[in-house]
Amino acid sequence: MRAINPSFRRRLHGAAITLTLLLAGTAQAAAPGITQATASASTSRFNLTAQAAYISQPDGMSLYSWGYGCAAGTQTFVPSTIAGANCSTMQIPGPTLVVTEGDTVTVTLTNNLPAAAGNTSILFSGFNVQASGGVAGLLTQEAPVGNSVTYTFTASAPGTHSYYSGTQGDLQVEMGLYGAVIVLPATIPANCSGGSAGTSNDQAKSANGESDFRLAKAAFDHPSTCYDREYLFQFSEMDPAIHRAAEEVATCTGTGCPTNMNSVATEPYRPGYFMINGRSMPDDMDPNYASQYLHQPYNGNPHMHPGELTLLRIIGQGRWQHPFHEHGNHVRVLARDGNILLAPAAINSEAQPRLAGPLLFTTTTTPGQAMDGIFYWTGKGLNWDVFGHGYAGDTSVCIADANGYYTSNPAAPNYYEWCGDHDKPLEAKPFGNVGSGGPVTLPDPNIFANGPWYGGSPYLGPDAMVRAVGTTPIPPSGTVANAPSQEAGFAYMWHSHNEREITTNNAFPGGMLMMMLVDPRAFVIDESK
């Protein structure tokens, strides 16, 4: 567990960042995108533009960029449970295109970039693409400024894929012309849908009044790829000097202006902004479609409950590799570029071979490459009761299933508790109303200054949080981002392990950094926020 301490707060540079952090408290993420089903089944049609606009960074920088966006027409936003969805004519990353396995996908791209930017195009990683219209380019058909090109492919297999510009990629991808394609499986394995009642994790969601934010109930046509939540993370970096040089050319007026971008040097490369889904920390912790990021609609702010299978869709979109380091557990890699990794043959009369992807706690992002993986968190292995059970008058129960978890009552606040540690105390001395006699002595939360993500108690759940600190409010209660009486989750830092990449233009903290929050069941995760 990583609790954020006061030194983190002391290192925040500038009041604007602090303010944003406080506002960011209750945002949650998802994998939002668009579908554009047509009248005939098994086809998806998207109309995209490539256009210039300014994106914002946490240090106040307004960065001239290019991005894909939605052309005129109507889109269907998925998941439908996400409120406030929109698609502007330019966004970074580009709209996430959500299609179903077997669909014939048609994408028409109109080039609305400034004249000096020249042609543009899209490459779809891992698909057999037919292009029509436009003019011939080096890698694919390209759309000249003011014109269109159309790409058609069959979404042959489920999984996560990247798409990005195939024209002068060193400049156009740097400027922001990239996005993701998510292909959902045509058939959901029976164990993932769980019949009419749903899986026990589905029932726990219903019992707590939570909406479903999934695009599907399985990532692949495979019974080991069920999931309960999903998040898409696209990693990229930007060198502001390149963007300034491109802006100067694009906005040049009068005689003697360059007619192309050949004068924009893309080396030497010195990126200052390191982004997840087009936003740097702490902006990535604000909601999806937040109005202050008109051209950066997607956030990076994962939440989950204990025991939930969380699907991570991760893409490297920049030109650098990034060691994306997940705290809290390993990630089981399911697939690379939409290709599921399986054992050579099925065993034990099972219908399909078992999974073969590695278990990693660092999932390096590589330019253009996508991966799917499953992550989950339970308290197993901590050796103390995360809910602080075992106090006087406690009536909670933990009935172990075959795997040792309490899953028989999806409505219970401690659903999916690791029963091996039920009632095991953490703290040596009595404090508040939690069990004592454990191995550690924690600082007194009434005299220990707490950071925005540390409410003063190590326990999971609003009830345990309040019980653990006694009746005195925890100072400085006004600065805790996620109020302990409401959320009281465990925060794990998910970040690039490279130091410069968790800064925003040299200011720490920033860049490729987010907090994965394990929330108690009593806290309703609303990924719409």
Added chain:
Amino acid sequence: MTLYQGLAAQQSDPRTRSDCTTDVLCTSPLPAGGDNGRTGGYVNGAATKTFAYNDGNGSTQYEVEYPIQMMGFDPNFHFVGMTFNPEGFADMKDKYYMLNGRGYPDTVAPGTMQTQSTDGTLHSSQPLPTIVNIPAGGRALLRISDLNVSEYHTLASLGIAMRVIALNARLLRDEAGNDMTYLTNSITLGGGESLDVILDACQQRDATTGNCTTPYAAGQKFYLYTPQLDHLANDAENFGGMMTEVNICNTVDPATKQCS
């Protein structure tokens, strides 16, 4: 009890059970081929051999182990940190590259290294050499981690193959128990990552017993070094950095790592 029986027993306990039919993060699937009858790691209930993982077939057995932490740092960044100026993260560029906190040739200097502290006394600042001594015909486990915070590192082995047995502290097995370990002569890690490698000082092993029939010769010397050639320097001093030596010995004391 054989190692395989130990793993099978572990699978009957809910605290340690790892069931790949219900748990996508299952960590220790039983090997598909059983133990091939070649573990022999336990005699009368006592461990007589050392294994890197609870592999169930003895494939991660080793004679001697070495931790290797890869690292680099930018002295300019450290200097700015001693002043009141803000550090320039974007311009960070490592100039010293180290294994266990030392650059070659210090990596092969036996014993601890001491530097003078601000109180005028000597302190063991870099206690660990990275001298890899392997008994001829035996196996050395390298527990490699990358603590760098600015770039990826590659470490190559010249002349003696590396078998990567685990990534990020997880034995390389698919969920059906198939062996996913592989032979290579270089590994690449990002900051925060780790993997386990076995260097086998044996050119040929008996397929049935696993005993070495053609060992490397005592006295042979190999090198572990980075093929990122600009990392083979100690700032302005050339021929240094991320490199160390592998010695084939008659015997190696597992505790002191002394070569004979």
